[in-house]
Amino acid sequence: MLAYHFTEMPYPYVPDEVEKGHGTSRVTLPNRYCDPQIAADLYNRYLDEYEYADDLGLEIMLNEHHQTMTCLDAVVPISAAALVRRTKRAKIAIVGSPLPHRDNPIRVAEEIAMLDCLSRGRIISGFVRGVGTEIHPANTVPAYTRLRFEEAHDLIVKAWTTPEPFNWEGRFWHYRYVNVWPRTYQQPHPPIWITGSSLDNVPWVADHQYTFACFLTPYEWTEQLVNAYRKRCAEKGLPEPTPDKFAYLALTYTAETDEEAERDGQGLLWYLYRVRHPYFNMPPGYVPAPALAKAMLGGGGKPYNDSWEMLREKGVVIAGSPDTMIEKIRYLHERCGIGHLLMMNQAGFMPADKVRKSMKLFAEEVYPAIKELGVKTPALQGV
Amino acid sequence: MATTQGTAAAMIGEHQEETRTVGGVQLQVLSGGRGDPLLVLHDYEYYNEWQPFEAALSASYSVLVPSHPGFGASEFPPHFDSIDDLAYVYLDLLRDLGSDRVSVLGLGVGGWIAAEVAVRCTHHLRRLVLVDAVGIKVGGVTDRDITDTFIIGPKDFLQVAWHDPAAGAEQMKLAGLTQLAEPELTTVLRNRQTAAILTWKPFMHNPALRRRLARIDVPTLVLWGESDRIVSPDYGRAYAAAIPGARFQSIPAAGHYPYLEQPEPFVAAVSAFLREA
Numbered sequence: 001m002l003a004y005h006f007t008e009m010p011y012p013y014v015p016d017e018v019e020k021g022h023g024t025s026r027v028t029l030p031n032r033y034c035d036p037q038i039a040a041d042l043y044n045r046y047l048d049e050y051e052y053a054d055d056l057g058l059e060i061m062l063n064e065h066h067q068t069m070t071c072l073d074a075v076v077p078i079s080a081a082a083l084v085r086r087t088k089r090a091k092i093a094i095v096g097s098p099l100p101h102r103d104n105p106i107r108v109a110e111e112i113a114m115l116d117c118l119s120r121g122r123i124i125s126g127f128v129r130g131v132g133t134e135i136h137p138a139n140t141v142p143a144y145t146r147l148r149f150e151e152a153h154d155l156i157v158k159a160w161t162t163p164e165p166f167n168w169e170g171r172f173w174h175y176r177y178v179n180v181w182p183r184t185y186q187q188p189h190p191p192i193w194i195t196g197s198s199l200d201n202v203p204w205v206a207d208h209q210y211t212f213a214c215f216l217t218p219y220e221w222t223e224q225l226v227n228a229y230r231k232r233c234a235e236k237g238l239p240e241p242t243p244d245k246f247a248y249l250a251l252t253y254t255a256e257t258d259e260e261a262e263r264d265g266q267g268l269l270w271y272l273y274r275v276r277h278p279y280f281n282m283p284p285g286y287v288p289a290p291a292l293a294k295a296m297l298g299g300g301g302k303p304y305n306d307s308w309e310m311l312r313e314k315g316v317v318i319a320g321s322p323d324t325m326i327e328k329i330r331y332l333h334e335r336c337g338i339g340h341l342l343m344m345n346q347a348g349f350m351p352a353d354k355v356r357k358s359m360k361l362f363a364e365e366v367y368p369a370i371k372e373l374g375v376k377t378p379a380l381q382g383v
Numbered sequence: 384m385a386t387t388q389g390t391a392a393a394m395i396g397e398h399q400e401e402t403r404t405v406g407g408v409q410l411q412v413l414s415g416g417r418g419d420p421l422l423v424l425h426d427y428e429y430y431n432e433w434q435p436f437e438a439a440l441s442a443s444y445s446v447l448v449p450s451h452p453g454f455g456a457s458e459f460p461p462h463f464d465s466i467d468d469l470a471y472v473y474l475d476l477l478r479d480l481g482s483d484r485v486s487v488l489g490l491g492v493g494g495w496i497a498a499e500v501a502v503r504c505t506h507h508l509r510r511l512v513l514v515d516a517v518g519i520k521v522g523g524v525t526d527r528d529i530t531d532t533f534i535i536g537p538k539d540f541l542q543v544a545w546h547d548p549a550a551g552a553e554q555m556k557l558a559g560l561t562q563l564a565e566p567e568l569t570t571v572l573r574n575r576q577t578a579a580i581l582t583w584k585p586f587m588h589n590p591a592l593r594r595r596l597a598r599i600d601v602p603t604l605v606l607w608g609e610s611d612r613i614v615s616p617d618y619g620r621a622y623a624a625a626i627p628g629a630r631f632q633s634i635p636a637a638g639h640y641p642y643l644e645q646p647e648p649f650v651a652a653v654s655a656f657l658r659e660a
Binding site: 136139141142143144171277278279280283284285288289290292293294296297 | 534535558565573580
């Protein structure tokens with residue numbers, strides 16, 4: 001199993017009453033509440049922690065969100081570039097480039113190819129459809145996200161794997177000469193990861209033999225997603241998936257004792273407790289009408305207001321003493337076949353000293369015991 | 384004129400529902416009445432039910448109310464992605480009706496569709512009525528001509544769309560407003576999904592339409608609810624000013640849906656206009 005350090009790089013210093021007053025933490029929470037001097041300090045602190053992860057022998061995961069206090073990483077190729085030359089060995093998993101919201105997929109292909117060369121092959125290229133709140137910053141037609149995702153993906157992979165210029169007159173993009181320099185360092189291209197939290201895109205991901213990454217899903221749900229992937233592979237005569245095909249993101253904190261982990265790890269829950277705008281989160285057509293109607297009538301929501309204990313039971317929070325962490329991570333691996341553990345080690349106001357302490361304890365007393373679970377190196381990804 | 388009406392169906396208030404293929408697209412069509420054809424093009428926040436104003440107009444006209452492609456029970460061809468696509472379907476319908484005395488009553492986004500039809504071809508058209516129509520750009524780059532109703536809930540929607548929001552609450556089927564059964568809720572959500580595809584960007588307008596309105600050569604009435612806070616009466620006046628010879632008229636105590644909120648004055652205004660020689 002590989003473990004990846006992650007933070008969404010939050011800007012937590014917006015007063016609660018302001019966030020509640022605007023009815024949202026994202027999209028339209030005015031940027032007057034972002035003090036650039038504080039942002040500068042935060043970026044540099046978060047990147048210092050990423051470099052520390054590299055020093056500790058952990059891997060790295062980055063993501064991208066827009067127009068939000070919850071995530072200052074608005075341009076993931078920039079944070080990746082800032083880390084590529086200052087880290088020595090860590091894989092850098094970009095999870096991911098939000099394909100529907102990028103005007104020019106060829107630019108995405110170039111970004112990843114350059115990063116892959118700069119890092120000499122340490123990039124993992126995640127592609128995401130983007131959550132509902134990403135629609136408005138890019139002003140993408142919500143119902144087209146899936147179609148744009150697939151066309152952009154096809155175009156990018158073709159750009160990476162075609163050694164001469166080609167033509168593309170698609171539904172959304174039009175080029176007469178696609179000819180990306182440089183070529184990717186890894187061949188045929190960096191591993192591709194795809195995120196998902198519903199069964200909708202699992203067959204597509206399995207057909208392409210990409211790694212499927214679930215974020216903060218409870219055990220039962222993670223299991224269903226993983227089993228749907230396995231089932232699809234069996235149906236299509238594809239190889240049985242190894243743990244390398246499954247990644248899981250949890251809120252994580254390691255401390256000397258379970259009690260200390262609960263005390264010092266509480267700050268992680270800041271991420272879940274943000275004010276969610278019902279319409280920015282669910283623009284019309286982002287989820288197809290029949291599925292949305294069922295969801296609206298069926299109730300059942302995400303664990304946004306769950307307690308620490310409820311979240312630990314669901315596996316969304318993995319926190320505790322080193323022994324507890326080893327036990328919980330083994331359970332996650334055995335129950336859900338996970339080979340990549342993505343660790344949101346920092347959220348909200350969690351300070352650098354506590355986060356580093358947790359990372360160090362994990363690296364020294366947990367990681368050696370779980371590293372042998374699953375694969376040690378990513379399997380080659382077929383195109 | 385294709386019709387399946389019997390005597391009973393021609394009575395005021397009686398209407399029928401049929402499926403009609405137009406331009407290769409299967410449309411759900413409500414219809415009723417006898418007389419010259421009156422094609423009603425509905426707005427985006429819409430639930431396909433026969434309304435009192437349609438029943439009243441069916442006393443003098445053969446009223447046709449298709450559900451646009453992607454709305455109600457009408458199919459949505461997967462490659463349709465703009466109001467233009469809908470305009471061509473309705474140009475086909477006008478041709479299929481085989482009459483040169485069709486009037487079009489375009490409501491909201493339906494007014495936009497009607498305008499796109501009329502700038503292309505008025506051969507079958509007698510008169511045009513645009514009601515609280517969207518589709519053109521009136522203000523500047525950073526002006527919001529049209530309220531974004533995709534990001535507000537039903538209560539806020541009623542505030543901007545109705546002079547009397549309580550009346551609107553009783554009359555409109557909105558997601559989240561009342562407990563809708565799954566098929567109804569699915570339809571309401573699908574309508575909105577289609578509306579988002581057709582109007583997302585540029586928001587609720589075609590940058591080229593305003594300069595093309597000069598091509599409209601049939602008598603046009605632009606009718607507006609005075610309390611419309613989705614799209615303002617001033618916007619409506621600009622719309623009318625761009626159509627040669629068009630008249631602007633407002634309806635008091637009505638918002639974006641004067642045909643639902645003030646059906647009698649609305650029907651009177653429309654009927655008077657259509658009766659003019």
